[in-house]
Amino acid sequence: MGSVRRVSPVVEVEHLSKTYASGFLGRSRSRGVDDVSFTAHRGDVVGLLGPNGSGKTTIIRTLLGLLRPTGGTARVFGADVAGADPSWRARTGYVPGEPGLYGTMRVGDYLDLLAGLRGGDGSRRRSELCERLGLREEGRISQLSKGTRQKVALVQAFMHDPDLLVLDEPTSGLDPIVQREFDAMIDGCRARGATVLLSSHVMAEVERLATRVAVVHRGRLALVDDMEGLRSRAPRRIDLEFAAPVPASALVGVEGxxxxxxxxxxxxxxxxxxxxxxxxxxxxxxxxGVQSREQSLEEVFLSVVDGSP
Amino acid sequence: MTPWLLAAKSLRDRRRTTLAWMAGVAALVAVQLWVYRSFRASAEEVSGVAQAMPEALRKIFRMEDYVSETGYLNTELFSATLPLIFISIGSAWGSRIAAEDEDEGTADIVLSLPVRRGAYLAARALASLLVLAAVGAVLAVALVVGTRLLDFSVPVSRYGAAAWHLALLGATFAALGAAVGGATGRKGAALAATVGSAIVAFVLYSIAPLASWADALLPWNPVQWALGSDAVNHGIDAGYSVRSLALVAALGWGTFAGFLRRDIRA
Known part of the structure; x- marks a missing residue:
């Protein structure tokens, strides 16, 4: 692992800030994210956690060049995401939070179009993914259910075996069987050294898949750590059993x-x-007697979010 | 090369509407020429009816000459109906160039691909221009075929000139729609701005013979650039063409400048 860390990061975000113009003639400003810095390396699965409106999607959309940063820099594969050359995006796959697909097209035609715009084919991998997710390419997108449209979004993101996957709530609307396939797809990506940025509200999903977690709160990165580090930092819940009743005040003032x-x-x-x-x-x-319980990711998340200013 | 797939997609998505516009224009020309054929023999009487109309109305609809071949074509086709058709096509397509995908929430995936935003815009603008050119070509062909059957003496090139000026008019309002869409990412705003501007420009052009202040504005009015030179009688007007092209280019630059710099709406 040490040698992996020495190579350039796949994603490198430094002091990234984004404010949105709003109000009449864009005179007022609203916060997107403020002074966000983190890196993601080859093989990392970084879980982005945060309450609604915390800035997760802003970070993701800025990384893909859809939003222009107002401060700091974001680099993917060494390229400035705000730069004119978008060739680095050929190595990325993206599932937006609300995947907007061309409803008038058939699934197969839509996937053909995206493959063409990427400059590749990937038809073999695509067929395999469609089979795994139970997706038929003949259907017209506008007639598909939300879950099936989500499958289309997943296939288009994975079908060219990207080196970086950026996934914003990727399992929204999927049934448990497809979610299991999704987990296997992420495992496959990690195994071949791809990097994954995964934003999700499903703590169990992040806990299961992520190697590192970044907690975003009120536009700032409250914490970035691997799962072990996260747990060791977080408060642990401990139950102490005594021979006789003891008042709570007996432990007041004890360090930590x-x-x-x-x-x-x-x-x-x-x-x-x-x-x-x-x-x-x-x-x-x-x-x-003593009983110590390991904190769930949800408890860790809540402790970070509740404890932050 | 790959962004042109987007142009093909735009054309494929709107193929039925485009074919309908083409058929409509051809049918309009056929009907008007058939009407002309039916009253050609009694032209003097019809002229009398036209002259009996209020002067203001005759000026607004450019009905000074309703009997000659070119006078009839100008009055029935080129004074209002065809310009409004080309403005409608231009407005509808132009407002979609930059804003359609954002408005429909489909921009995120497409613009996260290795496609330059400029190439994306250029491909979609190309599709719009091709549609205007195709409808213009259908108009020219319909006029040539129809007027040959009626033995009109108007040179063929004049119909091409008239179609050219109308296509430029459509392109001007398409470019305006693209510029507003490029700046805002909102198709509704782009369409509203384009249609509003077209109405103002057309009303100013129409009342120019009656109001000196509107007449003074004609040199800056795109409708005048398209219709004022009377292309059916005089052919392509280079000066007006250059003005139209310059405005299209300026609005096109504005579209790129706006779209390339701003955030894409989710």
């Missing part, structure tokens, strides 16, 4: 201990950092 709740002989609390001060204090109070 928060939110102590007493229930008969059990004290529950959250711990940030080392657990040693808590355990020392608990032993003096007659500790007989």
């Amino acid at each position: 201990v928060r939110d102590v709740v007493a229930s008969r002989t059990v004290l529950s609390c959250r711990v940030v950092g080392s657990e040693a001060p808590l355990l020392r204090a608990a032993l003096e109070l007659g500790l007989v």
